[in-house]
Amino acid sequence: MSTATDGSVLRLPELRRIDALIGDLIATIDEENRLLASGLPASLAATTGAKARLAAEIETVLRDEHEHLSGRLDASARDYLAARMDLVRHKAEENAARLVGAMRASRQRIAAIVEAVREERSAAIPVYGAAGRRGHMAATAGSLTSGRLI
Numbered sequence: 001m002s003t004a005t006d007g008s009v010l011r012l013p014e015l016r017r018i019d020a021l022i023g024d025l026i027a028t029i030d031e032e033n034r035l036l037a038s039g040l041p042a043s044l045a046a047t048t049g050a051k052a053r054l055a056a057e058i059e060t061v062l063r064d065e066h067e068h069l070s071g072r073l074d075a076s077a078r079d080y081l082a083a084r085m086d087l088v089r090h091k092a093e094e095n096a097a098r099l100v101g102a103m104r105a106s107r108q109r110i111a112a113i114v115e116a117v118r119e120e121r122s123a124a125i126p127v128y129g130a131a132g133r134r135g136h137m138a139a140t141a142g143s144l145t146s147g148r149l150i
Helices: 013-037 045-070 075-124
Strands: 126-128 134-136
Touching (some): 013 045
16 A cells, blocks of 8 residues: 655645545444454444444545546545555455354354253243153154154
């Protein structure tokens, strides 16, 4: 990624504003990826909202400033901006993959909890056996016909 250490690439205030917004978006995506990697998907509400707000703001600024900037950007500024947008794209792809993984893991956890609740409930339901004695349901569902042919 190119950097603008001497400020010459970012000499226009509009470009500095866009670059700052892109930097904020990258930092927000990195924070969300860190949360996802640590297994804290329930904590994503703030980062998800911030990502949406920053992406919308970048889009608005780019749309509003397009005509104003189009003739004023030199090749190095265009290259710098393109590199920053490529970095955002890369980070967003990584973020999407992590989000899919987190959703998959959440579904698996939910399925395991549902299965445990079902097993617990079925084990606790009293039933009466053929001899009239009270017992508990078997862990596996039995046949209604008790193996007889109908």
